[in-house]
Amino acid sequence: MLILFVVTLAGTLLVHFYLRNTYATWQKRPATSGLTGAETARAILDANGLGAVRVEGVKGQLTDHYDPKERVVRLSEGNYRSPSIAAVAVAAHEVGHALQHAKAYAPLQWRSALVPVASIGANFAPWIIIAGVMLGALGLVQIGVILFGAAVLFQLVTLPVEFDASARARTQLETLGITTQADRAGAMSVLNAAALTYVAAAAASVAYLLYYVSAFMGGGD
Template sequence: MNKTFEKYQSQHSIKRITGAEAARRILDSNGLQNVPIDLITGNLTDNYDPTANVVRLSQSVYNNTSTAAIGIACHEVGHALQYATNYPPVRLRMAIIPVTRIGSRLSVPLIIIGILLGSLSYFFTVLAYIGIAFFAQSTFFQLVTLPVELNASKRALQQIQANGLLYDSEIQGAKDVLNAAALTYVAALALSLNQLIRFLLIVGRRRR
C-alpha cells in the first residue's frame, strides 16, 4: 500500500486538483455541502467519521495533486456517500461495532483461561468456546468491512469519472492505489480467519 502510494504520489494530475479539492467537488455534486473536510496529522490516516460526519484527510493527501492523493480522498468521500444513501453493508457494520469492541477485548483472555484450566472442569472448556464465539464475531466484522471498502473505492472511481477530475489516461494511478488498499483488508480478514481456525483446533485437541 505504502509503496503503491509512493509510486503515484509523484504522478501529478493534469488538472492539478488537490485531494481536498477533489473531495469537495464530489461532496458538493452529491448534495453533501454540509460535510466538512478537515486536515489530520499522520501518514495514510485518512478517514470518514460517520459520528461527526466529517471527511479527514492527511497532509500528503489534502494538499497533494497526485492521482494517488485524489484516489484516497475520493475513497473517503465514498464512505460519506454510503452513509448518505444508507448503503446496507455500512449500516450492518455500524450496528455490530459495539459488540465487536467488547468481544475483541474479552475473546483472547477467555480462550487462554479456558485452555489453561480446561482439565479442571468442563465449565472452562465452555468458557474457551465462548471466547472463540467472540473471536468469530470479530472475524465476521472483518468480513463485513470488505464489501464496504470495495464499494467505497468503486464509488470513488465512478465519481472521479462523472466529475471529470482525472483524464482516462490517469485513472490507473487512482485505481492501483485503491486496489492496494483493498488488499490490506483482504489480508486482515485472512489473518483473522487463520487465528480463528487455530483457536478451534487448540481447544478441540484439549478436549480429547
C-alpha cells in the same frame, strides 16, 4: 493449521508492503486536474448534495477515514494538501463512504452495528480463550471463540463496504472529470492496493479463528 496461520500472516505483511509501495509511487505523480485531496473530496461531496459533510486534515500517514457520527471526511497530512494521483484516489474513496452513509447502504450499517462487539472480540477474546484453557473452563473458551467470531464477521462485512466505496470513487472521479485517462491507471492501482489490505485482514482474521478453534478445542495441528 499452523502453516496456514504463518502463510496468511506473511501474505498480510506482503500486501501492506505492496500498498505502501504503490501509494509512494503515485504520491509522486500529480493529478492532471491539479486538485488536492481536500479539494477533490469537497468537489465530490458538493456535486452529490453533501455540503454539510466537512473535510478535515488529520495527523499520521494513511490515517484517512470517514466518521459517520460527526459526518466528517478526514484526510491524512500526506493527502489533504497533496495534488497527487494517490491523494485524489484516497480522498475519493473516503467520500465514497460518505455517499454510502447518505444512501443508507446496508453493509455500512451492519458494520457500524458490529463495531462494539467486534472491538471487544478483537481486544479481549484471545485473553478470554487463554484464561479458559488455563482454568480448564471450556465454556469460557467457547465465549472467547464466539466473541472473536464477531470480530471476524466485522472484517468480512468490511469487504463489500470497501469495494463499493472504491467503485463509487472511480465513478465520481470519472464523471466529474477529476481524473483523466492518463490518471486512471494510477488511481486504480491505489484503490486496488488498498482493497487488497482489507482482503488480507479478513483472511488473517479467519486464520486466527481457525487456529483458535483447532488449538484450543481439539482440532488438528
